[in-house]
Amino acid sequence: MWHRTQFSLESRRQGFHLVTDEILAALPELQRVQTGLLHLQLMHTSASLTLNENADPDVRHDMTLFADKLAPANVAGMQHTLEGPDDMPAHVLASLFGTELTLAVERGRLLTGTWQGIWLGEHRRHGGARKVVATLTGE
Amino acid sequence: MWHRTQFSLESRRQGFHLVTDEILAALPELQRVQTGLLHLQLMHTSASLTLNENADPDVRHDMTLFADKLAPANVAGMQHTLEGPDDMPAHVLASLFGTELTLAVERGRLLTGTWQGIWLGEHRRHGGARKVVATLTGE
């Protein structure tokens, strides 16, 4: 069984956001899969998708502090500055955190750890809505 | 063909560890796949799975030095400190190194490069056993 759908995650401010519920709401077909995989791909190069903690929002807050250190706004020798100081760091974070994710599906549900949720990393100041391509395969 | 199994990787000290053999031992069904993919997903947000060198243990030793610089224990403004100084860096490293991995399978074996092995990144001081969900699909 193959199912493909495209949808948009609503516009969010710069930072990390828990988007598991928004993604699941776009995928009612998940219920038809006993054993399978869900592949999620952001159609962008300045945002990311990653698995991380679904409970304490402090973890998402602090992740931004680390991200700012991993990809600072000013690095000597930078050439790609026309689109603003948040643009090149956004490209760096998109590749470090990754823009695609494959997740286990079992008995119609995501098979994730108790504390795992799907995060959107919005790495631009004004990134807007973010398009996702979802692919569901299984039996 | 779809095969799903869950198992635990034994408890390891903080650092990077070669776990290819332990994972293969939990997956005798690999032998039934001619051409396919193996998806591995850690059920945790403070450990990681990554492909890296399977030979010289110095590479794993040094990776820890870099990881400590990428995600230092103290970053100004951190709020998520209740679970200890190793907790927030562990969340950061889980997302940077990644918690899920898809690998090629051919003629009943992992199709990896000569020097590639599967690493567990244990990013907590006392992480305990780590649960893995494995999904095997192919023909």
Place this chain on the structure above:
Amino acid sequence: MWHRTQFSLESRRQGFHLVTDEILAALPELQRVQTGLLHLQLMHTSASLTLNENADPDVRHDMTLFADKLAPANVAGMQHTLEGPDDMPAHVLASLFGTELTLAVERGRLLTGTWQGIWLGEHRRHGGARKVVATLTGE
């Protein structure tokens, strides 16, 4: 439908390179897939595959500046230095950027965002040609 192929990406200098066209040229079978996934796995531990911008080459130039800061040539306590000062940073970057990638396929083409392309991160000074295992599955 399952299709497996192996090919080499031509030798490139240290840095980030857009390789979408070279990969597509090795995969004429893509045209036979209506809905599916393409999995790409580098057979190496000192190079990476990542999705990032396909237009302005400045982004690839600047990514190297950030990569050099993320994985500097000299970190106190390093033991794995026999293969040269670019070797251990290459292992670090391979795991941070990742060596495998899964991409959506639709109507015989990669389903990527307008600005997305596949990058090879060549993290060695003399990495040589880089082997890729491609797995195509779908209907």
